[in-house]
Amino acid sequence: xxxxxxxxxxxxxxxxxxxxxxxxASASTARLDQKExxxxxxxxxxxxxxxxxxxxxxxxxSRAADxxxxxxxxxxxxxxxxxDGGSFDERVRRYVNxxxxxxxxxxxxxxxxxxxxxxxxxxWMDSPPHRAILLSxxxxxxxxxxxxxxxxxxxxxxxxxxxxSRK
Numbered sequence: 001x002x003x004x005x006x007x008x009x010x011x012x013x014x015x016x017x018x019x020x021x022x023x024x025a026s027a028s029t030a031r032l033d034q035k036e037x038x039x040x041x042x043x044x045x046x047x048x049x050x051x052x053x054x055x056x057x058x059x060x061x062s063r064a065a066d067x068x069x070x071x072x073x074x075x076x077x078x079x080x081x082x083x084d085g086g087s088f089d090e091r092v093r094r095y096v097n098x099x100x101x102x103x104x105x106x107x108x109x110x111x112x113x114x115x116x117x118x119x120x121x122x123x124w125m126d127s128p129p130h131r132a133i134l135l136s137x138x139x140x141x142x143x144x145x146x147x148x149x150x151x152x153x154x155x156x157x158x159x160x161x162x163x164x165s166r167k
Contacts, residue, residue, distance in 0.1 A: 032057060036144040038117035039159065043134055043142065046125060050135050055163065061143020064095035065103075065160040072158050073149035078107055088162075098141070098164035102133040105160055111148050112157035120159050139163035 032040070037057075044054040068091065071083050080088040080103055088103045106120045124130035133139070143162045150156065
């Protein structure tokens with residue numbers, strides 16, 4: 001009987017650690033890779049050229065952005081809405097509660113190769129609605145989520161950038 005109790009207890013602890021583990025780990029991490037940091041540097045370069053303050057990386061916004069990039073690849077779509085049809089505003093507010101929110105998306109066919117960070121920022125700067133978000137003085141925080149996978153039958157690099165005000 002003790003062996004069964006110990007096994008049940010150990011399994012329960014393992015299950016609890018599995019369920020609670022990712023939430024705890026993701027709360028303290030959300031490291032950006034080299035290309036994600038390069039995208040932020042590119043955005044801040046453009047902002048500086050227009051006399052704007054730099055945006056600073058936010059772990060919570062990065063988790064929101066990373067989730068959306070993953071979700072788009074997983075559900076095979078490209079849009080600001082969630083898989084369930086919810087708005088980006090509703091989705092991002094699950095991670096942060098800020099006054100102002102914005103989002104830009106980019107998709108590069110063939111993956112995230114050399115020069116992809118520069119291409120993503122340039123694509124956004126060449127698009128008036130995306131440019132307005134990048135150059136908005138309302139935003140002071142940014143989260144970047146870059147994922148590589150398949151969209152349809154093609155390899156794709158999906159990038160989500162979520163922006164928020166400071167408060």
